[in-house]
Amino acid sequence: MTTVYFGSGWLSDKQNQAHRDAMQAIETSPAIDDRLHSYVPLEHQYKDIRVDQHPEYAQDTEWSSATFNGDLVGIKTTDITLGVYIPEEEDVGLGVEIGYAHNLGKYVLLVIPDEDYGKPINLMSWGFADNVIKMSALKSFDFDQLTYDYYAGSVY
DSSP: OBOEEEEEOOSSHHHHHHHHHHHHHHHTOTTBOOTTTSBOGGGSOGGGOOTTTOGGGGGOHHHHHHHHHHHHHHHHHSSEEEEEOOGGGOOHHHHHHHHHHHHTTOEEEEEEOGGGTTSOBOHHHHHHOSEEEEHHHHTTOOTTSOOOOOOSSOBO
C-alpha cells in the first residue's frame, strides 16, 4: 500500500473545494493506504488546533514550529507527495512541501482542477512535479505504477 502526504491550500473556497474533491477521489483508490497511515496536514495540526478555525495561533511560536515540523515528518514518512494546485491561487506552503519532497527523492504528483488544467503554473512547482494530472484523472490514477509526464500547460 502507498502512503500519501496530501498537500493543498485551504485559504479560499476554491482551495477548500479542490481539497475535498481530491480527498474524495483518493478515498476509493485501492492502492492508497487509509488516512490513518497517510498524512493530511489539516488533520495533524499541533494540539489539534486548526489555524483555519483559530487564526490567532498563526502568531504562536510553539504552535507554528510544532505544526511546521510535524508536516516535515509527514513528508519524510510517506511514499508520495500529492499537491492540489490552483494556478491562480498558488500556495507558497504547497511549494515548500513539494520542493522538500522532491529533495528527499519522493514522487511528486500535482493535481489541478479540470477547469484550471492547462493554465500557466509556477516554474518551480512544474519542475519539482513528476506528473501533473487533472482532478478527474485522480480517481483512476495508478499509484502502483508511477510514471513521469509533462504538464500540458505553460509556466511562468
